Amino acid sequence: MDNIKMQSVNLNAWFGTKQALKDINISIKTNAVTAIIGPSGCGKSTFIRTLNRMHELAPTAKMSGQILLDDQNIYDSTVDPVMLRRRVGMVFQKPNPFPTMSIYDNVAAGLKLTGVRKDKNLDEVVKRSLQQATLWDEVKDDLKKPGTSISGGQQQRLCIARAIALEPEVILMDEPTSALDPIASAKIEQLVVELKKNYTVAIVTHNMQQASRVSDYTAFMYLGSLIEFGATKDIFESPKNQLTERYITGEFG
């Protein structure tokens, strides 16, 4: 298929004996924003965490099926999850900058792991990443301050810069604005739209307006199953499934 970056094929996931995902087939298109919506407990976070193999870090987690990244199954035994996570970056629900590191080091941490030493090149990447995350102008004089010394919205943009610094192909966002105020959320939303020029983005949100504002494609999940998936416009204007319609009109959720 043309311009599909990632794809889940018959994906099932469990926590212990509880099945969290049932036969999920979703394609994530290159340089587009794909939103995953649904009520709490529908499996949307679990789904996004299977895309960079964070799911398996939970003690009782299991899964079956495939996740393809550029047509390669990322659960293949030859794929190193550590290398995969450099290609598929992640931004979490609660901003989690590293408190023991400066703003600069937060952004540089991933690169330092890959062996890049502190030099002009690293300075350049840090600056570029912060610029892309629209945070540079606000922190350029405070790069040595702790990553936790800035506001929540700034912290979340710092986490985005941290992910960008590794030049990933895909950026996963797990409800990135749920802990932020409306103004900070709006900035993140603008940024998400901006990011798709260079990256492929998958975003989990329980905020339907947010999904309709930022995404090109939307998947609606309910109780671990994919109910409907398509262009965002179609999902919100002419949903095919009754459950989808009831959810987006706010009848439940």
Next chain:
Amino acid sequence: MIKLTGDNIFKAIIAIIAASAAIILLLNTYVLVTGSANIFATSGFEFISGKNWDPGISSFGVLPYILGTLLTSGIALLVGVPLSLGIAIFIVEMAPKTVRVPFSYLVEMLAAVPSVIYGLWGLFVLRFWVLNYIEKPLNTYLGWIPIFSGTPTGLDILTAGLILAIMIIPTVASVSREVISAVPNSIREGAYGIGATKWEVIRHWVINYGRSGIFGAIILGLGRAIGETMAVTMVIGNATGPKAMPTSLFQPGQTLPSLIANGFFDSDTPLQSSAYIGAGLVLLLISLLINVAAHVMVTRVLKVKGGAVE
């Protein structure tokens, strides 16, 4: 005018109980200071810097025992801290749930073993292991290095240090375990998310985030090692006088606690009793000094930042 309500009486009782901690420390210090006044008046600074311990010529100096205390405690930290951190990391980061709880319990049980039991085990078992598998080979091949010179017997500074290393493990490991468990999962996830390996997550993030707490755990362990008496007395060889000046790890020595335990009840003269009490005062001061220094280090040097543990 304060009314005699139930709440006020309760407050007063609690205040007295809390104050007793400070009062006990002060009383302790008072007894040690007055009890050792005699020896300090007689010997002055010579008591700290001297090497003799000879009632016959009324010459008392505790330098060998200060060094013995610091050396055995140093060995204990050098060997015990990496083991304890390994145990703590295993319990929190690696052990499956079914192993975690019984294993933590087991480690804490080590703290419940009376020190005389460690002493007996040290005397009858560990001593020979140390002698045959560590001291003899080191002495044979590296005997030209001063700290490995002499005739190994197994009842010496090294064995005492190793017994102490084992004895501080439960303290350091269980406090470190608490500190490491308190590291928020969001930090681990963030680190995994930028492609860190498990080793890197533990080394750069978990340890770093918990460093002040881990430092505190080490200081608690050091406190235990400095004050430990019984087990050390049983394995250190108990040299006195200039012979107790540590030059080699394979030489009988003496720590301040073992000196007091060995000799206090046999002291013949008031001056000698006073010297033992003086040794106690020196021990107390060393402990206090280390605790204060540790506190300063945690708050100043490590620069505890917002969010870091303790």
